[in-house]
Amino acid sequence: MLRSKNKNIVIGGGISGLCAAKTIQEMGQELLLLEQCPTLGGLTRTMEVGDFCFDYTGHFLHLSHYRTPAEIPFAGLNDDDWQQVSRRSCCFVAGKMIEAPIQYNIGQLPVGVYEEVVRSYKERPIFDESVPTTFLDFIIQGFGQYLADLFLIPQNEKTMAIPLERLSSKAVKRFFPPPVEELVRAGMIKNSSTAAEYNSTFWYPRIGGIGRLVNGLSTGLDGVHVRQPVTAIDLCAKTVQTKSGEIFPWDVLFPSMPLNTLCRISNDPDLRAAGEKLSHSSTISFNIGLNTPVKPEFEGIHWIYVPDRSIPFYRVGFYSNISKGTCTPGTSALYVEVGISSEDLLVPNIVRDLQPKVIAALEDLGWIDSRDISCLVVNIIEHAYVHFTEERDRLVEDILERLHRYCVHPIGRYGLWEYTGMEDALESSMATVREVLS
Numbered sequence: 001m002l003r004s005k006n007k008n009i010v011i012g013g014g015i016s017g018l019c020a021a022k023t024i025q026e027m028g029q030e031l032l033l034l035e036q037c038p039t040l041g042g043l044t045r046t047m048e049v050g051d052f053c054f055d056y057t058g059h060f061l062h063l064s065h066y067r068t069p070a071e072i073p074f075a076g077l078n079d080d081d082w083q084q085v086s087r088r089s090c091c092f093v094a095g096k097m098i099e100a101p102i103q104y105n106i107g108q109l110p111v112g113v114y115e116e117v118v119r120s121y122k123e124r125p126i127f128d129e130s131v132p133t134t135f136l137d138f139i140i141q142g143f144g145q146y147l148a149d150l151f152l153i154p155q156n157e158k159t160m161a162i163p164l165e166r167l168s169s170k171a172v173k174r175f176f177p178p179p180v181e182e183l184v185r186a187g188m189i190k191n192s193s194t195a196a197e198y199n200s201t202f203w204y205p206r207i208g209g210i211g212r213l214v215n216g217l218s219t220g221l222d223g224v225h226v227r228q229p230v231t232a233i234d235l236c237a238k239t240v241q242t243k244s245g246e247i248f249p250w251d252v253l254f255p256s257m258p259l260n261t262l263c264r265i266s267n268d269p270d271l272r273a274a275g276e277k278l279s280h281s282s283t284i285s286f287n288i289g290l291n292t293p294v295k296p297e298f299e300g301i302h303w304i305y306v307p308d309r310s311i312p313f314y315r316v317g318f319y320s321n322i323s324k325g326t327c328t329p330g331t332s333a334l335y336v337e338v339g340i341s342s343e344d345l346l347v348p349n350i351v352r353d354l355q356p357k358v359i360a361a362l363e364d365l366g367w368i369d370s371r372d373i374s375c376l377v378v379n380i381i382e383h384a385y386v387h388f389t390e391e392r393d394r395l396v397e398d399i400l401e402r403l404h405r406y407c408v409h410p411i412g413r414y415g416l417w418e419y420t421g422m423e424d425a426l427e428s429s430m431a432t433v434r435e436v437l438s
């Protein structure tokens with residue numbers, strides 16, 4: 001069945017797709033948005049389970065272009081509904097909670113560990129910015145071998161599910177506090193307060209979760225079709241086909257679906273071959289509702305990084321320490337993230353096998369009592385962190401250049417194969433649409 005022609009098609013109803021769609025609508029152009037899931041929001045969805053409110057996994061709105069949520073275009077947000085939170089995150093190292101980022105808080109480490117970290121920092125190899133290095137070299141040269149082995153290597157390898165020597169130093173994004181000597185040395189002074197302001201505040205709704213942003217972006221949007229997975233893209237005919245067999249022609253296509261998947265379902269063999277070479281990690285997020293408050297030692301902590309390789313998860317966060325509006329008084333809500341390779345995600349029963357290990361590890365640490373669990377929801381993020389391998393830049397550049405020839409303009413974190421946050425997704429998708437359509 002061939003539908004009548006739509007000028008612009010957006011694939012995906014996450015925040016990139018929604019923001020692109022709003023921009024198209026504002027420009028008075030025709031719009032069709034195809035989303036595979038029954039609900040909009042992608043990774044920024046929020047779900048309510050009984051009295052608990054869980055994000056897909058913890059999602060906090062860091063703003064740098066906009067001063068407050070109300071300034072975000074198209075979302076119609078009211079600042080009174082949002083709270084600005086001063087971030088408090090910790091690294092669980094040597095049995096102790098050290099304020100994050102650890103590289104600027106070395107003085108909080110236990111004495112013996114502290115001495116080793118400082119000695120190894122002084123002996124670190126010279127950092128030469130002119131020589132391209134791997135992410136691994138960057139870390140060792142920047143902070144010394146001891147801190148690298150203690151935290152920076154295992155934490156990042158657990159999160160991104162890849163050996164760091166396979167990543168280029170371009171994997172270092174603004175989310176990674178850099179080896180600024182002044183900040184590292186300031187943090188070596190014992191009992192110093194956190195030396196650096198790194199992502200120091202974020203916004204979160206007073207009631208409910210980050211899905212409030214999605215609600216705002218999707219309100220008043222026409223031409224949205226959910227439960228419409230795009231399964232094939234014919235670049236020459238300029239059509240997309242959905243699972244139901246419907247075919248939609250486009251003049252301009254704005255896909256926010258992952259770039260490797262887009263290449264795979266295209267009818268261009270070169271693109272399919274290039275897409276095969278893009279790699280990424282997956283994250284399994286365990287959202288847990290407890291019928292007790294968080295333990296007193298976690299009061300005020302928003303999330304904890306866990307580098308220990310014998311523990312399955314890389315991060316544990318406490319929604320209820322961020323917003324009381326995520327559960328009822330006397331209860332608590334948390335999320336636990338496990339990073340795995342995209343290949344391991346295909347292992348049969350992976351979630352069923354992981355879940356008891358995650359709960360057992362939380363109990364062994366004394367962080368929860370499993371008898372207090374009132375609900376548990378597992379979310380699988382197939383594409384979590386894209387891998388900035390040595391060849392990533394060239395591959396992505398070639399793929400995008402080829403797609404642009406067919407009026408396909410990918411958007412969003414996964415469409416552009418980037419490591420970016422929600423605000424970037426909004427900004428860049430809006431900019432792409434304006435540039436292409438004006």
Ligand SMILES: Cc1cc2nc3c(=O)[nH]c(=O)nc-3n(C[C@H](O)[C@H](O)[C@H](O)COP(=O)(O)OP(=O)(O)OC[C@H]3O[C@@H](n4cnc5c(N)ncnc54)[C@H](O)[C@@H]3O)c2cc1C
Pocket residue numbers: 011012013014015016017034035036037040041042043044057058059060061062228229230231256257258283337381383384385411412413414415420421422423425
């Ligand atoms: C573990 C983790 C934690 C994060 N925490 C934060 C945070 O605290 N703060 C922050 O700013 N950012 C955070 N991010 C980043 C943030 O999630 C992204 O920047 C943002 O969600 C990207 O939105 P998007 O619309 O580009 O992609 P997505 O949210 O992935 O949306 C893509 C949409 O496309 C749909 N889709 C895919 N394939 C098809 C298809 N074939 N047909 C139709 N539809 C399809 C999907 O269902 C989805 O709805 C985090 C990311 C991860 C992985």
